[in-house]
Amino acid sequence: MGMLSLAIWTPIAFGIVLLALGRDEQAQSVRWLSLVGAIVSFLITLPLYGGFKLDTADMQFVEKASWIERFNVNYHLGLDGISLWFVILTAFINVIVVIASWEVITRKVNQYMAAFLILSGLMIGVFSALDGLLFYVFFEATLIPMYLIIGIWGGPNKIYAAFKFFLYTLLGSLLTLIALIFLYIQSGGSFDIATWHELPLSATAQNFLFFAFFAAFAVKVPMWPVHTWLPDVHVEAPTGGSAVLAAIMLKLGAYGFLRFSMPIAPDASHEWATFMIVLSLVGVIYVGLVAMVQQDMKKLVAYSSVAHMGFVTLGFFIFNPLGVSGGLVQMIAHGFVSAAMFLSIGVLYDRVHSREIASYGGVVNTMPKFAAFALLFSMANCGLPGTAGFVGEWMVILGAVKFDFVVGLLAASALIFGAAYTLWMFKRVYLGPVTNDDVKELTDINAREFTVMALLAIAVLYMGLYPKPFTDVMEVSVANLLEHVAASKLP
Numbered sequence: 001m002g003m004l005s006l007a008i009w010t011p012i013a014f015g016i017v018l019l020a021l022g023r024d025e026q027a028q029s030v031r032w033l034s035l036v037g038a039i040v041s042f043l044i045t046l047p048l049y050g051g052f053k054l055d056t057a058d059m060q061f062v063e064k065a066s067w068i069e070r071f072n073v074n075y076h077l078g079l080d081g082i083s084l085w086f087v088i089l090t091a092f093i094n095v096i097v098v099i100a101s102w103e104v105i106t107r108k109v110n111q112y113m114a115a116f117l118i119l120s121g122l123m124i125g126v127f128s129a130l131d132g133l134l135f136y137v138f139f140e141a142t143l144i145p146m147y148l149i150i151g152i153w154g155g156p157n158k159i160y161a162a163f164k165f166f167l168y169t170l171l172g173s174l175l176t177l178i179a180l181i182f183l184y185i186q187s188g189g190s191f192d193i194a195t196w197h198e199l200p201l202s203a204t205a206q207n208f209l210f211f212a213f214f215a216a217f218a219v220k221v222p223m224w225p226v227h228t229w230l231p232d233v234h235v236e237a238p239t240g241g242s243a244v245l246a247a248i249m250l251k252l253g254a255y256g257f258l259r260f261s262m263p264i265a266p267d268a269s270h271e272w273a274t275f276m277i278v279l280s281l282v283g284v285i286y287v288g289l290v291a292m293v294q295q296d297m298k299k300l301v302a303y304s305s306v307a308h309m310g311f312v313t314l315g316f317f318i319f320n321p322l323g324v325s326g327g328l329v330q331m332i333a334h335g336f337v338s339a340a341m342f343l344s345i346g347v348l349y350d351r352v353h354s355r356e357i358a359s360y361g362g363v364v365n366t367m368p369k370f371a372a373f374a375l376l377f378s379m380a381n382c383g384l385p386g387t388a389g390f391v392g393e394w395m396v397i398l399g400a401v402k403f404d405f406v407v408g409l410l411a412a413s414a415l416i417f418g419a420a421y422t423l424w425m426f427k428r429v430y431l432g433p434v435t436n437d438d439v440k441e442l443t444d445i446n447a448r449e450f451t452v453m454a455l456l457a458i459a460v461l462y463m464g465l466y467p468k469p470f471t472d473v474m475e476v477s478v479a480n481l482l483e484h485v486a487a488s489k490l491p
Contacts, residue, residue: 057480081477179212220253239346283310288417323399330392
């Protein structure tokens with residue numbers, strides 16, 4: 001087995017073993033086993049970074065085996081500078097989620113942990129698939145564990161949220177399936193993504209493909225106006241589910257744009273670039289304003305996710321190296337920051353069982369250690385220099401100013417809204433005198449919670465102070481992608 005197959009199938013194998021351990025009295029051994037599974041899966045992904053060659057845009061760690069011979073479908077995996085960090089990030093967040101859910105989940109622990117481990121393997125599969133149908137299988141399969149996580153361990157309206165999540169994302173994906181079949185026929189019976197990248201296509205075909213992919217990926221990101229499922233799902237999902245959804249699942253959509261929409265339909269991508277930029281800017285500004293009036297902490301952070309992901313799509317469609325690299329860095333940074341924000345809300349929720357901002361106030365008096373972490377993550381969410389949140393946003397704004405000054409100005413204004421709603425929430429939850437009885441009785445974070453927070457804090461600071469390992473990996477691949485997209489594919 002190659003490195004990538006190990007990275008995909010190890011967490012899935014651990015997940016299947018956990019499903020066999022069913023009884024609740026085995027809960028402790030289940031937790032330990034899932035932690036071992038998550039750590040092993042994470043350690044497997046590290047040599048990928050160590051053995052990665054920075055000077056080439058070719059796919060590395062390639063594996064290829066025939067899967068469905070009749071239709072020429074292959075089990076074809078590989079990584080380039082665009083997808084490498086997402087594989088490592090997925091495995092890292094999985095470890096964090098297992099530790100964070102340690103005491104919180106008390107029923108069906110084995111199924112809960114198994115769902116996360118299997119989900120982690122499937123998402124790594126999405127990032128490393130080089131075969132169109134294999135990508136689609138992994139992309140759709142990620143829905144099932146997430147649907148169960150929301151529908152079984154979620155809040156009071158969990159069934160509604162799970163259905164909404166499933167239907168929204170499935171509807172978009174059906175169009176994508178039609179697009180994949182169309183490409184298969186056009187290319188003379190190949191599902192190889194690299195072959196599709198070279199395929200000459202008419203303007204009509206490109207427009208059709210662009211919007212077919214847009215339907216799936218824009219819902220997944222989620223871009224404004226198809227973002228409405230995300231706040232509902234986040235509010236109902238358990239803390240671990242929210243963290244994975246925000247940190248990784250939203251990235252699948254943005255990744256799809258880079259892997260499919262732009263290289264397969266470059267002319268249509270250029271034609272509709274203004275449309276994408278407008279949607280991204282509306283998403284960044286309007287959703288930022290919507291976030292300011294939220295009473296529910298999770299809803300506020302969910303809307304903030306939509307606004308941050310608007311930066312990503314904006315960076316992609318201005319077609320310059322700074323913008324695209326900035327979008328990718330923003331995706332990785334948002335993975336750390338949004339996971340940290342949701343897990344911080346989870347810490348409070350486990351103690352008080354309320355997500356309403358009004359239920360808190362003065363938390364710093366009773367939980368000083370925790371408030372320090374929350375402040376760091378809030379600052380990263382605003383995009384403070386020196387934290388992970390700043391690097392990507394700054395690169396995208398630089399790229400946007402190069403592209404058009406007004407676009408750059410509008411994108412930069414979003415930072416003000418971001419700071420407004422994040423600090424407003426921080427002020428009302430953490431600062432001031434203690435007015436609520438629940439807050440008086442709070443105890444500071446224990447060693448387990450401290451570990452989770454500290455790991456994320458290190459990641460956020462490291463990426464903010466030294467982003468070079470992240471940008472170096474993607475540089476050559478991004479330049480290659482932009483060169484490819486700049487050339488017309490009209491026959």
